[in-house]
Amino acid sequence: MLRQKHYIVIGAGVIGLTTALELKRRERLAQVTILAKEVPGDTDPTYCSAWAGANWVSCATDNGPHEDWDRVTYLELEKLSCARPEAGVRKMTLRSVYDEDIDTVGILSNGTGKIWYEDLAGLHYLKPNELPEGAKFGYDISTFIIDTPRYLLWLQGELKQLGVKIHQTVVDNISDIPETIPEVSAVFNCTGLGAFSLGGVQEKAVYPSKGQIFVVEAPPGGITRMTFRSDHRLGTYNTHVFPRGEDAAILGGCKFNDDWSGAFDLEVGEEIKRRCCALVPELGKPEDLKVLAQGVGLRPCRRGGPRVEMEEKDGLTIIHNYGAAGAGYQASWGMAKAAADLLGRATKL
DSSP: OOOOOEEEEEOOSHHHHHHHHHHHHHOTTSEEEEEESSOBTBOOTTOGGGGOOOBOOOOOOSSSHHHHHHHHHHHHHHHHHHHOGGGOEEEEEEEEEESSOGGGTTOSOTTTOSOTTTTTTTOEEOOGGGSOTTOOEEEEEEEEEEOHHHHHHHHHHHHHHTTOEEEEOOOSBGGGHHHHSSSOOEEEEOOGGGGGTOBTTOOTTEEEEEEEEEEEEOOTTOOOSEEEEESSTTOTTOEEEEEETTTEEEEEOOOEETOOOOOOOHHHHHHHHHHHHHHSGGGOOGGGOOEEEEEEEEEEEETTSOEEEEEEETTEEEEEEEOOGGGHHHHHHHHHHHHHHGGGGOSOO
16 A cells, blocks of 8 residues: 655745646645744744735746746736635736846846746837836836735635645754654755755855845825836846735835845835835825835845755755745746656656
């Protein structure tokens, strides 16, 4: 008689939850267990999934697997937006404007010189009279806004319906898991920033990119599209305004690499307000914004890009799936599928 497979997923951010759901969809008879320090509803800065905007707009330019992950996720989000409105995914226009020339802002794919998702997302460039003062170019795409607290809870609910157990606990060393949970088939390391300190991994290529956001009361009429402005796709001071549900808006942002502080910088916060109100005038004056919440998220970055690979260590199959930086939501389904595909290479399964 074949023994039941048991997969352990460490981490309950968007990558961990999505990976667990992908595993359960593929193997309904397998047991899947999540071990995580933070879970949906928590707000620690290291639990970055709770503080994301979030939307889909690809940062990938590798003309390879990273773009593929984002493509897979776009198509999955499209299905959810149509069939599962309770997930908190809605189709919406995103307007991106840049203050430098297109060939310098980090959005063109290697070897093609094009924005790879032009056809996928129905990209069209803005006319000069549609650009704000000082902008060099811009474009609209048809993409998705994700109400992240709602989406995380939806993922958690889907998992619970499928019998996946989520244990809120701290894993100190990945090698300890077989000692406490017998008959483990494979461990999926979806710890994000935690991979820096997780025993048995401790990858020093992992680092945080600190971001700050406000949740504010939406202006009369709401926010009907997402808006983004920067001098570079991954610039330090990107400005973005996204809706959050029907009555609120998310204002950001910033990217401070290698900053481990979870403290909210008030001076940076005031600058974010000023930039967002200038970008979306219907927000009104910065001093009149009604702030509902503010917070810090430490994006889980990795020098060299995300790690999606398998290793077999002391008889334990480990599949790493972390380091998505600020692209966790928009790459989540593609990365989850890529990680699950690696099971086919494991020698002990």
